[in-house]
Amino acid sequence: MSAAQDIKHDAAEFRKALGSFATGVTIVTTRAPDGQALGLTVNSFNSVSLAPPLVLWSLANNSRNLAAFQSTEHWAVHVLAAHQDVLSGRFARAGEDKFAGIDCEIGLGDVPLLPGCSARFECRTTFQYEGGDHTIFVGEVLRFDCGDAPPLVFHGGRYAHATKRDSSNVVPRSAEATKRDSSNVVPRSAEVSGSFSEDFLGYLLGRAHFRFYARIRPLLAQEQLSDEQFFVLSALTLRRSVSVASLGQGLAGILEAEAQDALASLVQRGLVQPLAGDASAYELATSGAACALRVISAAKAVESEVLEKLGVADSPALKLLLGRLLTVIDPDAVKLWG
Ligand SMILES: Cc1cc2nc3c(=O)[nH]c(=O)nc-3n(C[C@H](O)[C@H](O)[C@H](O)COP(=O)(O)O)c2cc1C
Structure with missing residues (x-):
């Protein structure tokens, strides 16, 4: 790990450090008051609360979509599947008809719902917060659906695949197992390194x-x-x-x-x-x-x-x-x- 950085002087490094946090990729859609379908690619999405069911995401204050999201009540978060990287790219670019050729369903509040995603959350804004150069939207989840499609991952500024580790690494873990692992147990790969073995x-x-x-x-x-x-x-x-x-x-x-x-x-x-x-x-x-x-x-x-x-x-x-x-x-x- 490199030495601590003064983020005021190194915005690029700060951005790079943030990019080390792997996220999924979502598209947030809404219906503007003038009836126009709007949407953008977002990876600031996160869960907030289970009861009540709340989620959040943040929108850049210079986004052309800000006024619409501030005034509409409903929006939908689409968790993108691994094969939807092209769709993600489309919704991350300004100035094209992002919904062209997509057969959308219509959700709560007339919000367009994209097909083929890993999960979808239909939400109603409960809070809006100022968050520096972004506005944070917190929404109550009114309806959701979820499929088996593997998720699209974003890491270090690039799309990535999520692969599951073996089943001995499931969470949550017992305190005892965690203690045992963090003690002097030699990792399997280290144990066999250098030898001609099943790890070769x-x-x-x-x-x-x-x-x-x-x-x-x-x-x-x-x-x-x-x-x-x-x-x-x-x-x-x-x-x-x-x-x-x-x-x-x-x-x-x-x-x-x-x-x-x-x-x-x-x-x-x-x-x-x-x-x-x-x-x-x-x-x-x-x-x-x-x-x-x-x-x-x-x-x-x-x-x-x-x-x-x-x-x-x-x-x-x-x-x-x-x-x-x-x-x-x-x-x-x-x-x-x-
Ligand atoms: C993977 C990824 C994640 C993004 N996450 C966000 C985000 O969380 N908030 C945001 O405001 N913009 C985010 N963007 C950028 C917007 O998608 C992009 O600026 C888009 O053009 C905004 O739509 P608009 O031009 O129609 O306003 C992200 C882009 C990508 C590729």
Whole structure:
């Protein structure tokens, strides 16, 4: 942690420090007295009280929406779901018709309600407070609904994913458990660091890979395909034609011989054919395209089954992190199938 800052002199650092507090993202909507639908992206939303049910958020005093929110009674807070980052961006920009093309419901006080959110709270203003360069609105929740969609997260000025930690980390915790954890128990990752163990990235990736493919292999066996032949067929569904050299690169440059063997056997079976006019490139034959479609859709079904167990929030987060890991380890991978 850096030395304490005098915030009068370092507004940017203050903003950065505030950004270290991870929040959800909401859109607050209302109906202006002239009938216009208004809304803006807000992450200052917070719960205040359970009984009575109260929430708050703050609005910049230079907002074009201030007068409307000060005079209307009703507004609605929409907790955005992970896939709604584009919507968040739209409601954070001035000067466009933010509601264009959105099929809104109409809530209490004629307030427009956005679809597809993690939760919605329909509120009536109970207090307004001056809060420096913002106005704080406290509202009583009159009605709410809530779904299972994972939330959009905002942290350090960027959108983020929320992934759940394992179930041993649920809150609230017993005082005894807290005491035990804060004593001299060595964190699991520290315990195993430096050793080749179940915490080793290579082990996790390798075992996950082999276990995942163990489910796909019976499907490949039905088509008499090896892993490498499956790779060649899938590569050829992504690109119309593929050269032997890029197939080798696609197999991470370490299985070039296997890629060549796979290609030769697929050609022999009539599933792949040399590209007319280019002796160094190959394309799918009609029977190869049908075979690729069968195995890819079966493999996708296995993927869906596995990811469903992981959950709707963690699946996209896992893919995002694996994608980032790949860019770190193999920066050229992104160019492969572009
Ligand atoms: C993630 C995020 C959170 C925001 N939170 C707030 C907030 O809590 N209060 C606020 O006044 N503006 C907030 N803003 C900025 C407003 O969304 C933005 O200024 C918007 O353009 C205001 O709408 P208007 O231009 O129609 O007045 C936030 C923007 C983003 C991207």
